[in-house]
Amino acid sequence: MANRSAEIRQSAAWQADMLDVTAIVLSVSLVALVFVGWSGPLRVLLTVAFAFFVPGRAIVGNWPRMGQWSEAATSMVLSLAVLVLLTTVMLWVHAWHPLGLFQVVAGLSLVGLIIGLARRRRRTPGA
C-alpha cells in the first residue's frame, strides 16, 4: 500500500515537473524569438502555447491543491484570464506596451515556475 501510494505521488510529481519544464522551455524559446525578431509560424505557435499555458502554470505550480485537481485546464483558464486582465488594463490606462508586458509576464512566470519546482521537490522527497 505504501509503495503504491509512493508511486502515485512520484508519478504526479513527475508529471507536474514535466509541465513546469515545458512551460519554462516555451517561455525561454519565445523570449529568444521575440528578442531576435524572428517571425514565422513557429513564433505564432509558441505564442499560442505561451498565452494558453505559461502564466497560469506558474500560478497552478505554486498551488498544490489546484494542481492536484487539474494541472493543465486550470492553467489555461488562469493564463487567459490574467492576460485579458493585464492587456485590457494597459489599454484603459493608455500604457500600451505589449512587448514590455510580455517580457514582464514571461519573467514573472519563469520565477514562479522555478519556485514551484523547488517547492515540489521539497514536498516530494525522492521524486
Added chain:
Amino acid sequence: MNVVQNQGDRTGFLSSGNSVYKQWHISDVLLPISLVMWAVAVARTDTKVLGPYGLLSVLPLVFYAAIALLIVSVATELTRQRLSRWRMSAHATALVVMLYGTAPIVYSQGRYSWLYKTVGVVQYMGAHGRINQQIDIYQNWPGFFAFAAWFDKVAGVTSPLTYAKWAQLVVELAVLPLLYLIYEALSLPVRQRWAALLLYSAANWVGQDYFSPQSLGTILSLGCMAIVMRWMYAGNSWGRYVSGRQHAEDKFRAYTEKQPAEQVSHLTLVFIALIIVYSALTYTHEISPYIVVTQLGALAIVGLFRPRWLPIALGAVAIIYFIPRFSYVNSHWGVLAAIGSFFSNAAPPSLADSSASISSSQVIVQHCADVLSVLIWVLSLVGAWLRRRSRRTVAALVILAYSPLIVLLAGAYGDEGILRVYLFSLPWSAALAAAVLTPTPRLPVKPRRGGEDGESRRIRRFRAEALRAPVVLAVVVALFLVAFFGSDQWNTMSDSEVASVTSFEQTAPGGPVLAANGNAPLNDTARYNLFPVAEIFGSGAVFGTKKPPSDIALELADQAARSTSGDQPAYVMVTSSMIAYGQNYGTPTSYFTILLNSLARSKYWKLVTRSPGAVIYELPPKTFPKGFSENGPTPYFVVP
C-alpha cells in the same frame, strides 16, 4: 486499491507489465485509418467553386467515410468494459480536428463576414493603443480585442488574418479538458463524460467559436463553471467530488505526514481565482457573464450551490461594469424596449427576416440546424428521465441546461439570443443526452421460463444498447455537417476579395460605403471606423428588395452626396461574396448586374478597384450629380 476497476482513470495506474495495459483495441487500427482518410479527403478538396450546399458539395466521399469510421471506432471504445482514457481523449480530439480543422485547411481565408470586423477592432486597438467607446459596442467590451492585439505583437504578425481562421479548431480543443473537469466534478459516470464530450463537439453548429469575443467568453465561462462545480457544487454526498486518485492520496497523506499550515485558506484562493476569471469574462463579452450568473443563481436557489450569495456578487460585478455603458447600448440596441418580450427575443435569426426570399438549399440548412438543436434538447430530456435516480446530478444538469432561457426575458441580443442560449445550454444538454448514448451498467438478468437464459438476453440487450452511440452520433454529425458547412457558398471569402477590400481600407481616404449587402470582409483594418456602411439591397436597405432602376448609380450618387455634403468621398462596393449571399437571400444576380452596369456608365462614380473578388467605385469629394437637392432620403450609415 484495485485500480483496474477504476474505469477511465489514468492508465498510469497500471504498470507497464500489466496485461490489460498492453492489450490492443480495434480502435488502435480504426482511428489512425480514419485520420489518414480524412487527410486524403481534405487534400483532394477543391473549393474554387462551391455549390448551393457549400463545402458539402465538394467534399469527396472519403471524407464522409472517415467520419463514419471514426464513429464506429468511438462506438467500439464506448462499449468496452474498461475505458481507456488516452484512447477516448484521442477520439475526442480526432472528432474535433475533423469537424473544425477541415475549413481552415481547405479555405485560404477565414469564413464569416463578421470575422473581419473583429479583425478590424483588434487592428484599431493595436495601432492606437487605446479604446474609443463611441465607435461601436466592441470597444466597450475590449477584453478579447486587447488580448488579441497583444498576441499579434508578441507573435510578430501584422494582422490576425494570418491565424484567425484556425480559431475554431483551437477553441474547440481548448474546451474539451474544461468540459471533462466539469463532468468529473458532477460525478457523471466515466462513459457518460466521454459521450458528452463527443456530443458537445458534434452538436456545436452555431459557429460562435470563430475569432471573436464569444469564443474567448466560452472558454472563460466554462472555466468559471469548472471552478464552481469542483469547489462549490453541493450536489455530491461528500459535498465535493473526490476522484479515486485524490481519495487515495488523501488517505496516504493522512497516514504518513501532516500538511503544512496554509496562511491563506485554499477556498479563499479559489474565490480569488474565480473573481479574476469572471472579471475577465465581464469585460470580454456582453451577455456571457449574465448567463453564467443566471445558471449559478438557479443552482443556488435549489440549494445545489454554496455560498448562495456568490451569484449575487458576480452579478453585481457585471452590472457595475455595464452601468457606465448603458446609455450607449440602449441608444443603439434598444435594451429597454426588448425587456419582457420573451417570444420575440427567442425567435431565431432565420425567422427574423421573413420578407427575404431564401433559396431552398439555405432553408434546408436552417432546418438542419433547428432539428439538431431540438434533437439535443429532446435527447437531454430523455437522458434526464433515464438517469432520474441520480436526482441531484440530473437536477443540476437540467437547471444548467435550461436556465439560460431566462436571459431571453431581457433581450434578443440582436436576434441571436436563442443561439447564445443554445451555446450555453449545450455542455449540460450534451451531458444529459449522453445518458441515451451510453449503455446502462450490466444488471443481472433472470432467465425466462422456457425461454432464453439470462446470459443470452443480456448479450442481446447489450448489443442493442451498443448501437445507440453510433446511431445517435451519426445523426448528430450528419445534421452538424449541413448546418456548419452548408452556407459556405457565401460564408467564404476569396483571396482576391480579402486583398482588394483590405488594401482599399488601408489606403483610401475615409468615407461612407454603400455596400451591395453586408456579406463581405469589410472593416478589417485599423481604419475601420472611417468607413461606415449602408447596404443597397435587402430588407431595410437603401433600395430594399425591389428591382433597382437602370439609373441606380445616379440615385446612389445623389444620396451619397447628401450624406457627405461633398466634404469627403463616398464609395460603392460589390464583392463576390455579396453576390453569393444575394443569390441565396432574395437578391437576384440581375440586380447586381444592373448596379454594376449603371456604375460603369456613370460620369460621377470613378472606378477605384476592379479584381475578381471586388469592384469599388468612388464618388469624389465636391461631386454633386445633376439635379442634386439637399432634400431627399439619406442612407443611414453605421460602423458595423
